[in-house]
Every structure is written in C-alpha cells, then in structure tokens.
Amino acid sequence: MLTAEDKKLIQQVWSKVQGRQEEFGVEALERMFITYPQTKTYFPHFDLSKGSDQIRGHGKKVAAALGAAVKSIDNLSQALSDLSNLHAYNLRVDPPHFALQLLAQSLQVVLAVHMGKDYSPELHAATDKFLSAVAAVLSEKYR
Amino acid sequence: MVHWTAEEKQLITSLWAKVNVEECGAEALARLLIVYPWTQRFFSSFGNLSSPTAILGNPKVRAHGKKVLTSFGEAIKNLDNIKATYSKLSELHCEKLHVDPENFRLLGDILIIVLAAHFTKDFSPACQAVWQKLVTVVAHALARRYH
Numbered sequence: 579m580l581t582a583e584d585k586k587l588i589q590q591v592w593s594k595v596q597g598r599q600e601e602f603g604v605e606a607l608e609r610m611f612i613t614y615p616q617t618k619t620y621f622p623h624f625d626l627s628k629g630s631d632q633i634r635g636h637g638k639k640v641a642a643a644l645g646a647a648v649k650s651i652d653n654l655s656q657a658l659s660d661l662s663n664l665h666a667y668n669l670r671v672d673p674p675h676f677a678l679q680l681l682a683q684s685l686q687v688v689l690a691v692h693m694g695k696d697y698s699p700e701l702h703a704a705t706d707k708f709l710s711a712v713a714a715v716l717s718e719k720y721r
Numbered sequence: 722m723v724h725w726t727a728e729e730k731q732l733i734t735s736l737w738a739k740v741n742v743e744e745c746g747a748e749a750l751a752r753l754l755i756v757y758p759w760t761q762r763f764f765s766s767f768g769n770l771s772s773p774t775a776i777l778g779n780p781k782v783r784a785h786g787k788k789v790l791t792s793f794g795e796a797i798k799n800l801d802n803i804k805a806t807y808s809k810l811s812e813l814h815c816e817k818l819h820v821d822p823e824n825f826r827l828l829g830d831i832l833i834i835v836l837a838a839h840f841t842k843d844f845s846p847a848c849q850a851v852w853q854k855l856v857t858v859v860a861h862a863l864a865r866r867y868h
Binding site for chain 2 (some may be wrong): 605612613692700
C-alpha cells in the first residue's frame, strides 16, 4: 500500500528521471534480456541486438507507461486498465512474481546505476513498492 | 555443478576486489530490512529497527551485514563448489531458522542494487548478468536443505 510519503518519494525519483526516461526504459530492457534470458520469450518478433530500433521503441513505450502511472499514482487501476487487459489476455506475460518482477528489478538497477548514492534506501523502498503495485495492477485480470 | 566461463569468473573477481565488504554488507542487510520489512522478524534481538535511519545506524545490523557479505566472499573463492561452502549455513537457515528461501532471492536482488549504486556505469549489463547468476546460485545453495 502506497503511503503519502511513498508517493512523494516516487515523484522525487521520477523528477530525476525526467528527460531521460526513454534512455532508462531502453537500458532496463537491455539489462533484462541479458540478465534474464527467459524474458526474450515475449519478443520473438524483435531484433534484440543492442541498440535495435525495436528495443528503442519499446523502451520508450515502457517509460511512457510508467510516467503515466506516476502521474495517476492515486488510481493505478484505472490508469493502467488497457495495459492490464493487454498483459493478461493478449500477451499473457507470466504473473508479476515471474516476468514483471524481472523488469522491475532491471529498472531499479538502471536507477541505481544512474543515481548512485542518491538512490537511497528510502527511495529504493518506495520505488520497489510502486513497481510492485504497477505489476499487481497489470496482472489483475489474469484469472 | 555450476559452470562458470573464464570471462564470468573475471567479472566476478575483478568487481569483488573493489568491494568494501563491511560497507556493502551493512548496506545490503539494512536495505533488506527496510525494503522488505517482514524480514525484520528474524532479527528481533537486534534492537532498534523502527525506521530506515535507525536500521542504517544499528551496529548489530552493520556487523551482521558484514558477516553475510563475508560469506559471499567465501563463495567467490570457491566458485566451483558453492554447495559445499554453504552446507553449514544451509543447515542453519533451513533447519534452525526456518527462513523461507524466497527471502534469499530478495537479499540477492538487494545486493545487486547496492553494487549498481556503488559502481554505477562500471556495473555493466554483463556484470549484472554474472552477479545475478552468482546470487541465484548462492540462494539455491542456501535453500538446499529444504529440497
């Protein structure tokens, strides 16, 4: 459950990401594919080599969706409703515990790499909670 | 037995040489207790864990964090036999403490983030992948007594 303090911290993290969110989205995907090769199963139609247009495009999409989630942090269910349908019915991505957690971890590594010491334990905790909440919404309609 | 390529071993040992075990260990354990508060359950004798600040400054947390990461160091010295290295610790965590193995995975994730924050750009995707493999192997070795 996201507290008021968590929401403040998440806005803080996102403001640091401003202007670079696409770059971060791309890097997160790259790291995810290298670290967790099983996630490639969802992208058989992609060129997964470094710097590919498709990864760039998709990283942009993921970043935009997260940005929208941050803006609608008080109503994630509604804001992510279409994506929730997509992930559950079309993509059938393994539930959060599996695949979405791996993307969440990769995103956090990107944040840590770029923010270094500034990625404090408090920011880390709030971000982890936020990404878990997003993953939970995305898998709401699984069954 | 886990197979490590020469390149993987290089990535692990070269990063490890630069790790301050006391600092990193303390930070990793503190973050585990902060980000996943239920883990505090195993450390009720550690005193004040009431806030992130309290946890970060808690001397018992720091000392134990150092212990935990030092044991990682042992695994790194024995990459070809991590199971044996962790045999006694597995007994302790599984049969005495009854820690759910999921929590080993969580500590692994946290350690990766701590390393990423310390080494920033040097913590390349290849580095992350190899260290992810290492923490997974360690978690598995720790959980062995449950299987």
